Amino acid sequence: MLSDSGILPWLERLREEVPGVEPLDAHTHIGSNDPDGYRCTRQELVEALERIDGRAIVFPMQEPGGYPAANDMILGEAEASQGRLFPFCRLDPHDQPVAEARRCLEAGARGIKLHPRAERFTLDHPRLRDVFALADKHRLPILCHAGRGIPALGRDAVDACGRYPGMRLILAHAGISDLAWIWRAAREHHNLFFDTAWWSPSDLQALFALVPPGQILMASDAPYGTPAYGATTAMRHALQLGLDTEQVQAVLGAQAARLLARDTPLDLGPATGPDRISRDPLLERVHTYLSNAIGQMLGGLDARETLALAALACEVGDDAPQAPVCGMILALIEQQSRLPRGAEPGRPPRITRGVQLIVAGAALARTPDVPLPSAPVDTDAAERFRGDPPG
DSSP: OOOOGGGHHHHHHHHHHSTTOOOEEEEEEEBSOOTTOOOBOHHHHHHHHHTTTOEEEEEEOOOTTOSHHHHHHHHHHHHTTTTSEEEEEEOOTTSOHHHHHHHHHHTTOOEEEEOHHHHTOOTTOTTHHHHHHHHHHHTOEEEEOOSTTSOOOHHHHHHHHHHOTTOEEEESGGGTTTHHHHHHHHTTOTTEEEEOOOOOHHHHHHHHHHSOGGGEEOOOOBTSSOHHHHHHHHHHHHHHTTOOHHHHHIIIIIHHHHHHTTOOOOOOOSOOOSTTSOOOHHHHHHHHHHHHHHHHHHTTOOOHHHHHHHHHHTOOOTTSTTHHHHHHHHHHHHHHHTSOSSOOTTSOTTSOTTHHHHHHHHHHHTOTTSOOOOOOTTOOOOOOSTTOOOO
């Protein structure tokens, strides 16, 4: 699990703005066999949740050998978590999914996880009809991967929500596979939800601008992110887009808790619209360079020159209105530059160490109206002269 100690002051500052938040992360994993190289134990996940006094929905990472044993592991680990973890069973439609769902629900599972990319299926798979009918009957939440690496699945998702109104279908990763249009369908299908387990501020702010707040659930995708990062970025984007206290509390956990309890979801009104999205041209330059750097870092490429451009874009002058945000972003870039080379434990070696710091910086550039913790004393946004080094 990534270190999230640096983000905790940010989260505490936001909790001063929105009291009463009880974080419930809608998307976390435990496992050690995923082909992508990520690893996470119950102890690591629970410790990360304890740091924010949060809870989480949890399910297995990809298991090439199948899911019955992995689902049993999740059920046992959730029981041992002393209330921190709520188990979902992961299903492969090619391997008796209804029988496995019933077995796990009887053993204490609270919902279902589907991953069309890993298990290579579409949501119109014939064996999913009975899974959806089971979820409809019992008002179960089903969380489905809807991020990278898959064809569009939105039409099948909307069709399933219409056919099975008791089911609560959660599209992971802000539904980016279909976000271009599915936000319109969300207005008519109140059992269609989206989680925030994604890194791109543009996608997340489109989600908060276009989808009703009662249909958005905070998530981290741990161990790919951490609950602290997931909660902080979701709160920053929610506040930037103008959500009120009750709406933010619901996004951060209150709505997910109702889905787990099979209660009627909260109706929190319409989407806010795009008026609060920042259009600051100087911060947009910073965001663009940081987003490019994130893509390079996730792909194992050298992002130092791109980060240097981002740092130069932050040098707006200490008297500029953008200076507080830019100073914080410069501190993040400097912190990442000091990290040792090489892979972090539990993560594939191609991922550049400290990418989460740059992800946080990109979120800052798009949320300039949201309060920050105190800036580091050794950073400023003054312009440099004659090539002086940063800091």
